Amino acid sequence: MFVLAAMPVFAQDAHIRFDKLDQLESKARDVVEVNIDGKLLDLAKRVMAKVENVDSKKVAQAISGLKGIYVRVYNFENENEYNAADIDEIRNQLQAPGWERVANVRSKRNNQKVDVFTMFSGDMMSGVAVVVSESKSVAFVNVIGPIDLDLLAELSGRMNIPRLEIEMDPSTTKPKNEKE
């Protein structure tokens, strides 16, 4: 009698690797890179909970289980200045088991493609990934842990989470692609 040892079910890793985006970074006019996890995230969540504002309280509740949030945004001077293969490298990671595509938007205007992926561990959401590519910009968002996406989208534009229009501060004359 063979005893089939049950394969241990490893928790899927919802963390996307952004290591191979050097090509995008070198070509982009400006780059936004935000990585928040660990103690920095805990500190930020505590501050968010302290802020005396209804929306802040909602956001604090929405991100209470968050373990990390990673953002990459690349803006280019001209259209189609980046290599689509660089974007596919990220999309390939999201084809791994565990990830499910929940939204797929295509628009010929600005050659826009938006994909939203989620990963669940049982009934708990363990990660979210958003990939947005347009003619002149590419954006990746990777959220580790459960997060209320509807609330986040709803609150965008309120409460100091404004609709973002990333622009370089005209008063600064920093060289492009320079990160902090």
Place this chain on the structure above:
Amino acid sequence: MKEDYLWDKTGSDHSIEELENSLRAFRLEQNSPRMIAPEVVPIAKPKFFAWWQFGFAAAAACLAIALIWSFVTIGSADVERASVPDRTQPTIAGPASVAVPVQPVTPVPVSTNDTRPPSKKKARRTVATSPAKSKAVEPTFPQLTEEEIYAYNRLVLALSITGDKLNLVRDKIKGE
């Protein structure tokens, strides 16, 4: 010279008599009016001179009060600004700003995943975020440390971008 004439005017002395005659005009008479000390009358100062002095003093007093008030208000504003996230930035300052509270333009420092306190870092680039278009209630921020402000700003920036991209999907679904 006869000493008796000089003593009690007995007899006569020609030289003394000539001297007396020449000084007769200065003799003190018993009935002459007494000399009165001249009265000192103060000179009245012209009116315009007094007003000018008063005006100058009043202007100096007003200037001093204005300077003191400005120092006090600037000092209290600095105390408030230090406890509020980046408002002149998205950002998150105050946040968004630093905080980042709602501001016309809120620059938010952008950096890599660096947990060092902001005081040890040198910001290379700031990202201006547009103000909240819809009605936004100004949040009240508690007393925050520099590290807390930094962490909050970073989180709000990340959530802003995430929400913005998610809204692209929602707008497409709604057909906008």
